[in-house]
Amino acid sequence: xxxxxxxxxxxxxxxxxxxxxxxxxxxxxxxxxxxxxxxxxxxxxxxxxxxxxxxxxxxxxxxxxxxxxxxxxxxxxxxxxxxxxxxxxxxxxxxxxxxxxxxxxxxxxxxxxxxxxxxxxxxxxxxxxxxxxxxxxxxxxxxxxxxxxxxxxxxxxxxxxxxxxxxxxxxxxxxxxxxxxxxxxxxxxxx
Numbered sequence: 001x002x003x004x005x006x007x008x009x010x011x012x013x014x015x016x017x018x019x020x021x022x023x024x025x026x027x028x029x030x031x032x033x034x035x036x037x038x039x040x041x042x043x044x045x046x047x048x049x050x051x052x053x054x055x056x057x058x059x060x061x062x063x064x065x066x067x068x069x070x071x072x073x074x075x076x077x078x079x080x081x082x083x084x085x086x087x088x089x090x091x092x093x094x095x096x097x098x099x100x101x102x103x104x105x106x107x108x109x110x111x112x113x114x115x116x117x118x119x120x121x122x123x124x125x126x127x128x129x130x131x132x133x134x135x136x137x138x139x140x141x142x143x144x145x146x147x148x149x150x151x152x153x154x155x156x157x158x159x160x161x162x163x164x165x166x167x168x169x170x171x172x173x174x175x176x177x178x179x180x181x182x183x184x185x186x187x188x189x190x191x
Contacts, residue, residue: 054113054174055176056176056177058073059071059072059073059078059080059179060072060073060074061074061118062181062182062184063121064122064183064184064185064186064188065122065183065188065190066122066183066186066187066188066189067083067084067088067092067093067186068081068082068084068107068183069081069082069146069148069155069159069182069183070082070083070118070121070183072117076116076117076118077115078112078113078117079112079114079117080109080111080159080179081108081109081110081111081112082107082109082141082157082159082181083107083108083109084107084108085108086106086107087106092150092186093106095146095147095148095149095150095155098146098147099145099147100145101141101142101143101144101146101159102141102142102143102144107146109140109141109144109146109159109164110138110139110140110141110164111138111139111141111164112135113136113137114134114135114136114137115133116131116132116134117133117134117135119132119133120132122185122189122190123190137167137168137171138166139167139174140164140165140167141162141163141164142164143162143163144159144161144162144163145160145161146158146159147159147160150186153184153185153186153188154182154184155181155183155186156180156182157180157182157183158179158180159176159178159179159181160178161177161178162174162175162177163175164176
C-alpha cells in the first residue's frame with residue numbers, strides 16, 4: 001500500500017511546488033505521445049533581440065515634473081520620456097513652435113521597457129522599502145515632432161510620427177503615430 005501512495009504524493013508535491021512559483025510549466029512536446037514538462041520563466045518583450053511590444057494604447061498614464069513630458073503604461077513596464085536638455089530662460093524652454101526630435105535637437109527622447117519605471121518619479125528621497133526603476137531595453141527616439149503649449153505649471157503636448165530605434169541595435173524599430181501628453185508639474189523639480 002505504501003508503494004502506491006508514494007508516487008501519488010510525489011506528483012502532488014511537484015504540482016504544488018509548480019503552482020507556487022512565478023514560472024510556467026511548458027509541455028515541450030517531445031513526441032510519441034509523451035510529454036516532459038519543463039519549468040521556464042515566461043517570455044517577455046525585454047528579451048535581447050526580441051520585438052518591442054509597444055503601442056500608443058499602452059501609454060495611458062502621464063507623469064508630470066520638470067521641463068518635458070513622461071507617459072507610461074499602467075503597470076510601469078513601458079515609458080516614453082521627452083525632456084529638454086538644452087538651455088532655457090527662467091520660464092523654461094519655449095514650446096511655441098513645433099520641435100523636431102532627433103540628432104541635434106535640444107530635446108532628449110526615449111522609450112524604455114523594464115519594471116517600476118516611474119517608481120519614485122520626481123522624488124529625491126527614496127525609502128528603503130520602495131522599488132527602484134529597472135530598465136531592460138532603451139530605444140532612442142530618432143524622429144518625431146513635439147507640439148506643445150505651456151500655461152504656468154501646466155503643459156499640454158502631442159508627439160507625432162515617432163520612430164525609436166533600439167540602443168543595442170537588436171530588435172525592431174518602434175513606430176507610433178500620435179501620442180497626447182500632459183505635464184501638470186511643468187518646471188517642478190524634486191529637491
